[in-house]
Amino acid sequence: MSEQNFYEILEVYPAASKEEIETAFRMLLYKYHPDHNSEREEWSHVMTAKVVDAYQCLSDPERRKLYNFLIYSPLKKKAGDRKFMFFQGKQKEQWQAALLRFNAGVVLFPRQKAKAGAKFKEAIHLWPKFPEALYNLGLCLIELKKYDEARSYFNQVKNLNPKEHEIRRTLRRLDELTKK
């Protein structure tokens, strides 16, 4: 099962107003909270924690804006499998080392943006033309509110793949995000 996003957890539309989010949160609390579910302790604990987490993000306008950005520009979880076949010797080792860092960054990303960013940076250091790592590092920097740095990494991705539309869209959304 793929992970639910915060809007799905709170059972609201992504365009929901602050009041709608608040009401949904309180209704779901009555449904899930351990106080009202004495027979299903573990389940209600996990569900309540999820709802609280989602609510705390979406009820904060600043955090919600960032979160929306990430929903439409998700993390790249896989790095070019095809390239791997053509590398040999030292180059292959170098690529594998970079890939290891990249994968570590992917695992860290959901919870520790700074650490994940460091891993992607290491991967880029080992393998500079690594678009997925460059893109993911950009996402980490956005979470850390370093928008200009993020933009420079996205531009590097754009230069590597000038024909890709997705990265252009991401850059456009970043402009919207930083626009006051």
Place this chain on the structure above:
Amino acid sequence: MSKIIGIDLGTTNSCAAIMQDGEMVIIPNAEGMRTTPSVVSFMKNGEIIVGEPAKRQEVINPETTVFSIKRFMGRKLDDPSLRNDRELVPYGLVSAINGDLRVKIRDRDYSPPEISALILGKIKRDAEIYLGEKIEKAVITCPAYFNDSQRQATKDAGKIAGLEVLRIINEPTAASLASGFDRKTRRKIAIYDLGGGTFDVSILELGNGVFEVKASSGDTHLGGDDFDQRIIAWLISDFSQKEKIDLQQDRIALQRLKEVAEKAKCELSEKNAAEITLPFIASDTSGPKHLSAKLTRAKMEDLAKDLIQNTLKPCEVALEDSGLRSSNIDEIVLVGGMTRMPKIQELVRRLFGKDPYPGVNPDETVAAGAAIQASVLKGNIRDILLLDVTPFSLGIRTEGGMMSKIIQKNATIPVRKKEIFSTAKDNQTFVRIQVYQGEKPMAADNKLIGTFDLVGIPPAPREIPQIEVCFDVDANGIVRVSAADLETGKEQAIKITPNSGLSESDITQYAKEQSEVKMPDRHDQSQHRTFARGQKDEYQEIESDQAEDEGEMKKSDKKKGLFGLFGG
């Protein structure tokens, strides 16, 4: 489902309550009082007495009469924060093998949860007599600023007393439940709770019946006891000036002073001056000496000036943590006997710029709140929900001895947070997870609440293995930590439950001992006298007596439906 009572297990007084047919009932004790002094006295003949009669023993048998045990719950003997508290009490304190504090009564050491259990045991028995049925479940309150081991110790106390503790809830939060707000309108509430031994302040937001705690702060070593001590110190110095006799050395004199100091303090909430007289307090070659003094309200306020000031800081911290300013607060609730002091009411009025919410009984509200929560857990109230926070940050020790916080203080509970850590050395096959509680950046400056090892990590270069550490804080505020190696894919999780220092077998043994110990109710109504726990026949006999006496009440028990609470 059997009845669930709410218990406010206080430092100086305890109180029990229950919701009956949508009505709040404060359960009177066997002496007919609505609150029970949290005092336990161990008599020479092996009898253990609790409550008001035990309080009378404070003067006669200071060494074997235990009061203010709550200050020592879940603590080590060498805990630096206990330095003042240790001097406060005339009974002996010793250390268990693991450093935990114990109370020494003659040749037996008692853990604080055991003493608390004796108090809970009396409350339980008195409630059983009053309600006419066996009580096995309870919601117990504790200060919001209690840490994990103090909470666990409170839970253990319940278990030893033969009570299943369904929930531990925070005192200020409980108070907010029972303050009688119209739950439909949104508002922000501040609770200022100054009890016998602890001070708590909580900021809450209320909406749709959800009581959401935004922040709480406090001081677990500040309360009415400290105010009494100031008066005692003043009386002693006054007496030594007049009579050149030091009362400090005389334990019995000290206990008598404590008694009158507390009384004078209470009087000063109503009057401008209190007369204190203690005949025959000491004697020298010229004959017996009598103590007589007049304490004015102004003098009292001067003696306790810094204590009152000390409550300001936690208020400011809680406001700051909640992101609110004092002017944003819609209601302010005063809880705890000490808030009757005019000077404290004045301070609160000045701080928040408004009068306290009227009609709140500072001694009974917390127990009433616990009873409401009990009713929620029972499923009788469906339109109230408590959403509390954890008062401390939680984290693990990482490289360089730093504290890596996983759960920030004032995080809403229940909460589950996961973070990923790695190894510090190449081919490291195990990691030690050390769980700390506190706000300081260095782990060693915080409180270590648990340690465990995660073993069997496949050899790999440093920083490559991914170890997921998962923190859970349940609705009781009790912490659970597990760790798993994501690399191997297998679920290799270990759970730790930080404890109060008592093992499961200790608790079972103490529970057995307490159910057998002779606890006479040597006072009042004769029908109560024969009653002792664990003696089933006698129990039933009393129950049937009781049913006759209070048949009216029993009938009304049958009715259900508590939705009409507060008429709201």
